[in-house]
Amino acid sequence: MSTQIEAMVRQTSFPFADAPDPAKFSVCVHCGFCLEVCPTYQEESNESHSPRGRVYLIKLASEGLIPLDEGVVSPVETCLDCRACESVCPSGVQVGALIEEARGQVYLARVENKKASGIQKLFLRGIFPYPARLHALGSLLRFYQRSGMQRIVRGTGLLRVLPDAMREMEGVMPEISAQRALTTLPERIPVAQPKRSVGLFTGCVMDVFFSQINEATARVLTKNHIEVHVPKRQLCCGALHVHAGDREQARQLAKTNIDVFLEEGVERIIINAAGCGAALKEYPELFKDDPVWHEKAVDFSARVRDISELLVEENFEKPKGRVERRVTYHDACHLCHAQGIRKEPRAILQSIPGVTLVPLPDSERCCGSAGIYNLTHPEMAGNLLERKMDDLPETIDAVVMGNPGCMLQLRLGVKKRQQDLDVLHTVELLDASYQKEGVTYGN
Amino acid sequence: MVTEYVLRKLEEILGAANVYASPAQVKAYECDGYVAFKSLPGAVVFPESTEDVSRILKLLSEERVPYVARGAGTGLTGGATPTRGDVVISLAKMDRLLSLDLDNHRAVVQPGFVNLELTKRVSGRSFYYAPDPSSQSVCTIGGNFAENAGGSHCLKYGVTTNHVTAATVVLPDGEIVELGSSFGDADGLDLLGLFVGSEGTLGIATEITVKILKKPQAVQTIMALFDRVEDASASVSGFIAEGIIPAACEMMDQLAMQAVDKSRYHVGYPSDVEAVLIVEVDGLEASVRALSQRVMDVCLKNGVREVRSAKSEEERALWWSSRKMAFPAIGRISPDYMVQDGVIPRSRLADVLKRIESISQTSGLRIANVFHAGDGNLHPLICYDSKKGETEIAQDVGRQILELCVDVGGSITGEHGVGIEKIVEMQYQFTQEELALQQAIRDQLDPKGLCNAGKLIPTPSRCMEMKGVAHPTVSSMEQILSASASVQTHIAR
Ligand SMILES: Cc1cc2nc3c(=O)[nH]c(=O)nc-3n(C[C@H](O)[C@H](O)[C@H](O)COP(=O)(O)OP(=O)(O)OC[C@H]3O[C@@H](n4cnc5c(N)ncnc54)[C@H](O)[C@@H]3O)c2cc1C
Ligand code: SF4
Ligand code: SF4
DSSP: OOHHHHHHHOOOSOOSSSOOOHHHHTTOOOOOTTGGGOHHHHHHOOGGGSHHHHHHHHHHHHTTSSOSSHHHHHHHHHOOOOOHHHHHOTTOOOHHHHHHHHHHHHHHHHHHTTOOOHHHHIIIIIITTOHHHHHHHHHHHHHHHHTSHHHHHHHHTGGGGSOHHHHHHHHHOOOOOSSOHHHHSOSEEOOSSOSEEEEEEOOSHHHHHOHHHHHHHHHHHHHTTEEEEOOTTOOOOOHHHHHHTOHHHHHHHHHHHHHHHHHHTOSEEEEOOHHHHHHHHTHHHHTTTOHHHHHHHHHHHHHEEEHHHHHHHTTOOOOOSOOOEEEEEOOOHHHHHHHOOOHHHHHHHHTSTTEEEEOOTTTTSOOSOTTTHHHHOHHHHHHHHHHHHHHSOTTOSEEEESOHHHHHHHHHHHHHHTOOOEEEEHHHHHHHHHHHTOOSSOO | OOOHHHHHHHHHHHOGGGEEOSHHHHGGGSOOSOOSOOOOOSEEEOOOSHHHHHHHHHHHHHTTOOEEEESSSOOSSSTTOOSSSOEEEEOTTOOOEEEEETTTTEEEEOTTSBHHHHHHHHHTTTEEOOOOOTTTTTOBHHHHHHHTOOOTTHHHHOOGGGTEEEEEEEOTTSOEEEEEOSSSOOSSSOHHHHHTTSTTSSOEEEEEEEEOEEOOSEEEEEEEEESSHHHHHHHHHHHHHTTOOOSEEEEEEHHHHHHHHTSSSOOOOOTTOSEEEEEEEEESHHHHHHHHHHHHHHHHHTTEEEEEEOSSHHHHHHHHHHHHTHHHHGGGTOSEEEEOOOBOOGGGHHHHHHHHHHHHHHHTOOEEEEEBGGGTBOOEEEEEOGGGTOHHHHHHHHHHHHHHHHHTTOBSOSSSOOTTTTTTTHHHHSOHHHHHHHHHHHHHHOTTOOBTTTSSSOOHHHHHHHHHOSSOOHHHHHHHHHHHHHHHHHHHO
16 A cells, blocks of 8 residues: 555544644654653653653554654653753654644543543543632632641651642642732723723632732733733633643633733733733634634634743833842743743843842753642652752852742742742842832732 | 564563554554655564663674664765664664763764754863754764764865764674774774765664864854855855855755745845855854955956855854755645755866756656755755656656766765665665675675665665666565565575
8 A cells, every 4th residue: 555545544533623733743843853852861861851842742643653652652742841942853743732632632531541640630620610719729729828727748758648649739739828819900901091901810719818919910010111901800821721731621711811801901911920921822722713703712822921931021210229139040941942032031130239149050941830730740840850950050049930830839849848939929029129219009 | 574582582682661563553663764765674673772772782683683873863865764574673762862972072872862962062161063964953973973974164174984983882692892093193004984874774873972173273164155056166166166165155045045034044145046055164263254255256257246245153053054954844834845966076066056956847746956066966856746646757867966966976875874765776876796795794794684775885786676676666676575585585695
């Protein structure tokens, strides 16, 4: 049989809708230039767990040359979706999007076999889509921390009976914010002579664990004469769903968010969490096969800016308050690799009087957080965290970044090593400096 | 055949975690950077020391199981591709820098150590490792050793063989030998020279001693844009005629410029120039200024449209990235590409490029050119679409170009090796007697024909087969390989 006819009779191993896009994998020329930047290849030296290997196996499965079994599932699931490979690939292969599409197939195949793992289902379908439940979970965790239960549980080793992933999570949990910024911030924060109006996307993990960063973001924006809207009907961005392959749920969330923000009529949509930012900018990917929603998604995504990106774009007011700190900056994967944002956060940090920015070697290597990767692959995540901690310069008093997942992960690192080190978001430092010179909104 | 017994033994030697045997685990190892030929390995193993490698080779030799070494798998000729269910011996976990002797300018590395990593490790002390293949950020020094890799700067500094001074090699029967000498010339036959560039067919290098050089005091990088390829070629000859030996002298044509400008490594080349030269001169501060002026003068004499030197280290780095990323950037303009690697006398550049252009027109396939112009080492990138069934046409175009190189007095490979890809052209380049001599040396070291068998030297049986086929196609290549496999096993018995 000629290879062409053979190809026609072959059945793809990705039978569900929204499968990996052949136009994406056919761009890969198999040069291998991506190998050395891939954290999982660095750790394991396994071609199947390298970007080139993953893209190749996805291609073979798509063409029906290999089945959708461990040979594809393991490479696809061990990927951090960190996109370091995309930053170097000369041919422009969208590895992240391919991985996400392939995970969609794995997810659907599992649903068909009723095997979606408990923890994934609980979080993705049962909690994140519902702000109230998310909040309830937040409150529960807070109760757990405040009540002293946490100490009891930690002390008695009761934790050991919890499922592994939960135990890991217990370890990374910082103090839960008392109240979510989505609730506390007013629906609209007016400023005199606004330069712009923006909608603030408050995020889930960010708002549950770090609502003070959302508040700082609002303060920093208003300080720069930007009117902030906080649409109350916004939902989770869906990034974790996309990472886990639950694309249908992600689409539902995306539709609500698109409507809510477009109806609000804001010029920019501001996000301070790198993972959410990348997901929001990539909404059009979710609607490849739906022209109506695709167009809306393109309109929505064109307005999305990371907070650091917006501040630099708007020529932010140089802060004058002194903040005496020696810090290093860790590039969250979804800021540097997925959104190409590298200079902006550094420019902000360097503009703050008193702040010394010490370079972090290999700052763009993933810290192992990667969405819920640290729950699903604790060993790899742990190794990457160790390497990140080893790289931190000795002389610093804080490590700064732009993503809540990384912040949780690094806090775990700091805690494990009992280091005296703050883990901060870029806007927290800018806000602190502005605060010292007086602010226009908030406490 | 990799039997259950062999697998169990391999696991005993390396531990189960270092032996992959299921098709799901080994599928990604069925080819390297050359994708026109693929075949499934019998297993993939990860040794961690010279002793591991020695024990594996002893076992495989006793059990008559073929094997092939693999570094990063960036080879462009199928060198690391298994052909008959070979055990792939991945050296990716042998990736340590073993010792560094800055006083005497030497480093000892394991074979899986990445080329650019060496420069990174010593650059703080103003040293670097000179051979710089475009793939330097990923390819391994073991792979460089086996392919005698070159790079942009080999015009002035030479290729890998000029920088390797000694090596520990495991021979096909598992014996460990030391070749060369860290300092000075080793006495007797230059066995190290024989191993460098032998494409992993004589044994596996497990420790490699290389020279590291002091960075030149000053460097200037010059970009020259030409309306006509002829003028660019004439400039290259002009430098040499003037007695200038640039550190590097690279050329790209319009199609290559277009491709790389679409990538992240965007320079912004004008869309109406036919060729760009990137020339680098280095040395002492004062001489570099004078040299770069002379380079620009030669370009001006040859009708350059625009010529200037890099204004900053950032700009220089971008120009180099644009050159080094040019091959894979072809993926931006073509679904598949095949790189050729012929060498021609420098003086024939303009003429040969014209003839390549006409081969392109006859075949209907676009050909981009990115190459080490200074050494006349051409890299025509043949653009094709395998889904449209153009693979065979592309292979034929590649063959025509290589024959053209030989016809004008050059050779079929400058640095990428022969591997599977150019095994047929070996007969165009060499006589039967010359090939038989090479084979005789190989048989001495690998009498059972297990070590990267089916590569580099065509066996007599294959020569006969080859005559029967006008041009090798993927399927005929498979037949040929399996035919020679049976002959080889026959000989081995
Ligand atoms: C985009 C691109 C650009 C390139 N540019 C250049 C260039 O400018 N110059 C150049 O010379 N090459 C270039 N190459 C080709 C390739 O990178 C080189 O041949 C390189 O030396 C291969 O190294 P590797 O580690 O990937 O080896 P592999 O591809 O894994 O192996 C190559 C060969 O070496 C053998 N081998 C590997 N390790 C050992 C060992 N320890 N002992 C014995 N045999 C071994 C293998 O069996 C195989 O035959 C390029 C490749 C690509 C994809
Ligand atoms: S993903 Fe990009 S860098 Fe990696 S092998 Fe493919 S083309 Fe090369
Ligand atoms: S996204 Fe990250 S982990 Fe995944 S293949 Fe790319 S570099 Fe590797």
